[in-house]
Amino acid sequence: MSISLQYCHITVNELDESLAFYRDALGLEARNDVASGGFRWVTLGTASQPDLEIVLSEPHAGRSQADGDALQELLTKGVLPMIVFRTDDLDATFEKVRASGAEVLQEPIDQPWGPRDCAFRDPSGNMVRISQAPKA
Numbered sequence: 336m337s338i339s340l341q342y343c344h345i346t347v348n349e350l351d352e353s354l355a356f357y358r359d360a361l362g363l364e365a366r367n368d369v370a371s372g373g374f375r376w377v378t379l380g381t382a383s384q385p386d387l388e389i390v391l392s393e394p395h396a397g398r399s400q401a402d403g404d405a406l407q408e409l410l411t412k413g414v415l416p417m418i419v420f421r422t423d424d425l426d427a428t429f430e431k432v433r434a435s436g437a438e439v440l441q442e443p444i445d446q447p448w449g450p451r452d453c454a455f456r457d458p459s460g461n462m463v464r465i466s467q468a469p470k471a
Contacts, residue, residue: 339386339387340387341386341387341388342378342387342388342389342390343387343388343389343390343418344389344390344392345357345389345390345391345392345418345457345461346392346393346394346406346410346415346459346461347391347392347393347410347457347458347459347461348393348394348410348458348459348460349393349458349459350375350377350391350392350393352458352459353391353457353458353459354377354379354391355458356435356437356457356458357379357389357391357457358379359435360431360432360434360435360437361420361428361432361463362381362431363379363380363381363389364379364380364381364382365377365378365379366378366379366380366388367388371397372396372397374392374393374395374396374397375392375393375396376390376391376392376396376397377390377391377392378390378391379391389418394406394407394410395407410459410460410461411460413456413460413461413462415461417454417461417462417463417464418461418462418463418464419452419463419464419465419466420463420464420465420466421465421466421467421468422465422466422467423467424467425443425451425452425453425465425466425467426443428465429442429443429453429465432455432465433455437455437456437457437458437463438455438456439453439454439455440453440454440455440456440462441453441454445469449468449469450466450467450468450469451466451467451469452464452465452466452467453465
């Protein structure tokens, strides 16, 4: 028996603005854009992980009004869980994302626990960390 991660959800305020960030600034490829019930779900991925997709959706997409409201409040506060990406060239990735106008939370630094990383906020306020494994 094997198990693997298939989808990871990121809640966003505005799909097109967030799609531009994840596609254009981070370089993910858009795979699906599905409309249902007045909302859209957009999936993105990378060639290096073809079976894993990130799903972008708005707080009320597929949720009750109360649950959507609660999720919107957490998103507004900027306290939803972060997402962490890995790259083989942190400095180049950092410059590309910074050039997109994303809010920089942390410039690239070597962390005491090993990786070199940086952090941004996506257009909805989610923390996005980008990590590079330590050089051997």
